[in-house]
Amino acid sequence: MNFTKMHGLGNDFIVVEADALPGNAAELAVTYCDRNFGIGADGLVFILPSDSADAMMRIMNSDGSEAEQCGNAIRCVAKYLYDRKRVERAEISIQTIGAGVQQVQIVEQHGNGSAKLVKVDMGQPILEGLQVPTTIDQNPVVKHRIEADGRSFEFTAVSMGNPHCVIYVEDAVHFDLLEWGPKLEVHPYFPKKINVEFATVKSKSHIDMRVWERGAGPTLACGTGACATLVSSVLNGLTDRQATISLKGGDLFIEWSEADGHVYMTGPAEAVYQGTFAV
Numbered sequence: 001m002n003f004t005k006m007h008g009l010g011n012d013f014i015v016v017e018a019d020a021l022p023g024n025a026a027e028l029a030v031t032y033c034d035r036n037f038g039i040g041a042d043g044l045v046f047i048l049p050s051d052s053a054d055a056m057m058r059i060m061n062s063d064g065s066e067a068e069q070c071g072n073a074i075r076c077v078a079k080y081l082y083d084r085k086r087v088e089r090a091e092i093s094i095q096t097i098g099a100g101v102q103q104v105q106i107v108e109q110h111g112n113g114s115a116k117l118v119k120v121d122m123g124q125p126i127l128e129g130l131q132v133p134t135t136i137d138q139n140p141v142v143k144h145r146i147e148a149d150g151r152s153f154e155f156t157a158v159s160m161g162n163p164h165c166v167i168y169v170e171d172a173v174h175f176d177l178l179e180w181g182p183k184l185e186v187h188p189y190f191p192k193k194i195n196v197e198f199a200t201v202k203s204k205s206h207i208d209m210r211v212w213e214r215g216a217g218p219t220l221a222c223g224t225g226a227c228a229t230l231v232s233s234v235l236n237g238l239t240d241r242q243a244t245i246s247l248k249g250g251d252l253f254i255e256w257s258e259a260d261g262h263v264y265m266t267g268p269a270e271a272v273y274q275g276t277f278a279v
């Protein structure tokens with residue numbers, strides 16, 4: 001199988017174009033996402049035919065679980081389709097499992113010649129607690145207390161098609177992600193587990209964020225996590241509706257539009273190399 005290694009801000013993927021999802025997709029993800037015995041990646045992404053969009057994206061986390069949506073991967077898929085002229089327009093539609101068909105735009109990066117950014121209409125966030133899903137019947141779930149291993153946090157729950165729990169801490173950059181991420185990911189509040197974002201608001205338009213991803217662990221960036229963090233920060237009265245989210249791998253620009261209630265994410269996507277692997 002041919003693959004292209006791609007990343008969005010260091011959140012990296014093995015990207016494969018195929019006619020159908022292989023029956024052993026989960027096993028392939030575990031094998032080839034392994035950073036020592038495989039190619040190494042946070043996820044295995046399939047670009048498949050779609051009846052309702054230019055293409056369909058399906059993503060397996062590095063532990064083999066399937067995610068409903070992935071913000072950094074959708075930018076990579078759009079860039080792949082554009083660069084290979086599979087779609088000869090700057091507006092590309094991509095079908096996802098958890099967030100329907102999303103519109104993606106390839107945009108010029110201001111003041112940087114031919115470099116391109118990718119802007120995605122990530123749709124409306126889901127805020128009903130039971131829909132995120134959490135076990136909490138509230139809408140929205142904001143500043144809700146959660147206890148893990150003797151420590152207590154406050155979280156806000158947001159789904160961008162996939163579930164997120166946003167927690168504000170004093171210093172997200174130096175926060176002990178490896179200790180608290182895995183404990184919160186599997187908390188009983190979250191029937192489908194959860195992606196955990198630790199955030200520090202620097203100003204009304206700037207947030208530092210670090211992420212522990214469901215099924216992948218600590219990654220350098222999370223697009224849906226950045227969207228969830230901005231939505232949470234607006235709900236908590238901490239920021240404006242537009243902000244730069246600084247992740248370990250770089251910055252994403254996120255806007256929660258007042259006009260249509262959709263979240264828009266803008267950031268880079270890069271291809272690194274190509275290869276083949278055995279199925």
Ligand SMILES: N[C@@H](CCC[C@H](N)C(=O)O)C(=O)O
Pocket residue numbers: 011061066067068069070071072073162163195213214215216219221222223224225
């Ligand atoms: N890195 C992603 C999210 C990937 C899926 C996630 N681990 C999940 O299981 O929901 C992003 O950029 O959004």
